[in-house]
Structures are given as structure tokens and as C-alpha cells.
Amino acid sequence: MATKTAQQSVEMILVRQLASYLFVPVLVIDTTGTVLFYNEPAERILGVRFEETGRIDREEVDRLVELSDDPNASSEDLERPLETALQQRRPVHARRWLLRRADRVRLQVELTVFPIIDHEERLLGAMAMFWEHHGA
Amino acid sequence: MKVTPYGVRGSLAAPGPATARYGGNTSCVRVTGPDGTVLVLDAGTGIRALALELPTTLSRVDVLLTHLHMDHIIGLGFFGPLYNSVMEVHIWGPASATLSLEARLRRYLAPPLFPVLLRDLPCRLELHHTGRSRFSIGPFQIRAARVCHPGPTVGYRIETETSSLAYLPDHEPALGTRRFPVDPEWTSGFELAHDVDLLLHDAQYTREEYPGHAGWGHSTMHDALAFGQLAGVKHLAPFHHDPGRDDAALEKALDAAVAEVKPDFPVTPAAEGRSFDLGSA
Numbered sequence: 001m002a003t004k005t006a007q008q009s010v011e012m013i014l015v016r017q018l019a020s021y022l023f024v025p026v027l028v029i030d031t032t033g034t035v036l037f038y039n040e041p042a043e044r045i046l047g048v049r050f051e052e053t054g055r056i057d058r059e060e061v062d063r064l065v066e067l068s069d070d071p072n073a074s075s076e077d078l079e080r081p082l083e084t085a086l087q088q089r090r091p092v093h094a095r096r097w098l099l100r101r102a103d104r105v106r107l108q109v110e111l112t113v114f115p116i117i118d119h120e121e122r123l124l125g126a127m128a129m130f131w132e133h134h135g136a
Numbered sequence: 137m138k139v140t141p142y143g144v145r146g147s148l149a150a151p152g153p154a155t156a157r158y159g160g161n162t163s164c165v166r167v168t169g170p171d172g173t174v175l176v177l178d179a180g181t182g183i184r185a186l187a188l189e190l191p192t193t194l195s196r197v198d199v200l201l202t203h204l205h206m207d208h209i210i211g212l213g214f215f216g217p218l219y220n221s222v223m224e225v226h227i228w229g230p231a232s233a234t235l236s237l238e239a240r241l242r243r244y245l246a247p248p249l250f251p252v253l254l255r256d257l258p259c260r261l262e263l264h265h266t267g268r269s270r271f272s273i274g275p276f277q278i279r280a281a282r283v284c285h286p287g288p289t290v291g292y293r294i295e296t297e298t299s300s301l302a303y304l305p306d307h308e309p310a311l312g313t314r315r316f317p318v319d320p321e322w323t324s325g326f327e328l329a330h331d332v333d334l335l336l337h338d339a340q341y342t343r344e345e346y347p348g349h350a351g352w353g354h355s356t357m358h359d360a361l362a363f364g365q366l367a368g369v370k371h372l373a374p375f376h377h378d379p380g381r382d383d384a385a386l387e388k389a390l391d392a393a394v395a396e397v398k399p400d401f402p403v404t405p406a407a408e409g410r411s412f413d414l415g416s417a
Contacts, residue, residue, distance in 0.1 A: 007327040017312030
């Protein structure tokens, strides 16, 4: 019964489908940090289209965007909020500066990451949502 | 294995002359293995007649519940083996996030909904949680996985050495998709149904009826056919027929869907008493 890529759990399928309907930029992430899906609003944040990239691994995300506490500082990647959500199984909400590397555009965003846990308390991944501060 | 539906109707029993060809009982299917092992898939109203036809020599029976909506468990209290003290009955089904399978079943098998308490049943009863699991019963290798339907719901893939069956009686894999089918990786139930000899799959609605029922957990006939195509099944038996659709309307709607989709596998609407013999068993 081998398939090219194993079928995602129904919980992750439904999370992806929900994300595809939302106005808020959303990344759907697996337990390894790979971005399995991002919605159209997130395409604008990341500067790339999902149709072109498909899933993107952690290193590639870090090449696309950079998150930091300080607009003048560089280099805090997505790691901390995401790792906290995945490793400690708790939601994280933080204000960050997001630098889109391709065009060097800097955005002020709030970031909410929460773990996806099924009925059997199995960690399936996380959902990351960006709340952009327009005019910041 | 031999697969015999005893109830193919969805949501509510619909007995009467208008539904006599396919039957009016709610979900219940008997699966018989090459060695005589019997599985019962769901416990709708069809289970009463199923029990009457079990061999008198049978000492164990396993009931696999997909979920605990009423049309899938309403027959449980009328399942003869539960009242037989020498019978070993195993009930498999999903727990919820906060309640065990036993606690969930007790909500039905207790007054005021039913006069007999679960704990008072004379058979040797064992309950097993099936969320996402693999297990064996006699010659059957069984895989359970959650599928898209409101509340904790699983589908089953049942295999012997020579045959395979997928049972997804309540399933809405197209929910939220802008087009269906989509990538197998992102399709609920795909791995359960992949390449099976026979798929029993929800086909409750017509395409015209679906917009008013999106999110209720059921498929259109078109989506059932498309899901079968995607999964590469060898034979599809549309299941969970709408209680409001009589035999003539059912055939007309299914014929139209098949003519449009043109599946590359045979399509036989599930009917009470119409068995499927799979593999050499």
C-alpha cells in the first residue's frame, strides 16, 4: 500500500482546508518544522506562491524570511516560537519584525503558533498565524 | 472474504415497498472470513436480521463500529449474541477526547433510552478503542483511521491474504475542497481505500442536494465515484443511501452520476442481502 507521500491525518487535512478559507496568513507545519501548506495571504508574507514551492523545509523558510525582536537586529528565525509550540505543546504569541529576504521588505507582525494535538494526545504539527500591523 | 450488507440506508431506517430492492435498514454489514470468522460492521437496524443468520456454532463475534451516531448503533441492543452467556462479543470503536468507548456506549445502553444496562449483558463482552490502529481478528488484518465526519469517526480497511475491503459508510472527503478529488496526501480515507478489491462508501447525496448539506459528513454520488477513482479501487458499492430516496430515484441518480464520471471500475449499489465474494475465500 505504498504511496508516493503518506496520507496526512484527517485533523491536518481539515486544518489545511480551514487555512485555505482564512484571510489571515497561515502556515501549516508538521512536527519536524516542515511547512506543509501556506494559504494565499501567507504567500504575500513569504513572497512566494505555494503552487510554485509546494512544501518547504525549515531551512528554506529561514532563507525566505527572518524574524526578529528588534527592527535593527538581524537573525532570529522562526525557530523559537515554533519550537516552543512543538516541544512544549503550548501556544505562543509574540510580536516580531519579519524581514522578507527576497525584497528586503520589513513588516511588523504578531505571530500566534499553536500545536495541533489529536484526540489521542498525539502531536501532529502546528498552525502559525501572522497578524500584520499595517502602517507600522 | 464474503461481504454481505444487512443495512445500507443512511441516517434513518426507511422500510417499505418503495425501498424494498435496496432495503430500508441502517448500516450493518457482515464480513465472513475463509475460516468462518465473522465481523459485523456497524450496528444499525440491520444487525437484528444478521444475528438471526449467524451459525449456531459461532462462539465469538466482533462488532466494528465506525462511530456512535444513532443510525450506526441503534440495533446494538437487539443484537442476539449480547444475550448469550456462552458468546464472546468484542465491540471495537472510537473513544472521544474525554470519554472511553464504554462510557459513550453507556449513554445509549441505559435508561431512559434502553432498559438493559451495558454491564448487565450476559455475554462475555470486551470493548476495544479504535482510533488509529492496526489489529488482527482471525484471518483479518484490520486498519482503522479517523476520517472526515462530525465527531470521532473511523473507517476500516480489512484484508485477508487474498482480498481487501474498505468500509467508509459516513465520509465527506470533499469537505472544504474547492475541487475534488485533490492530492491523495490530502484526501481523508485515501490510505484505507487505496487499491482495495471493494469499497463500501458513502454516496448519500446528489450533486444538487449537496450544497444544503455540506459539512454534515456525507458524500455526493459524484464524489464517491471520484474518490474511488483516486484510490484505485477495483469495485465500488455506493452505501448509506438517503432515506428519502426510493429505489427508482436511487438508480436514476446513480446511473446519471456513473454516466458522467465514467469510472474504470464496476459500480454496484449496496443492497441488503446482495453479497460480494472477494478473493478466493
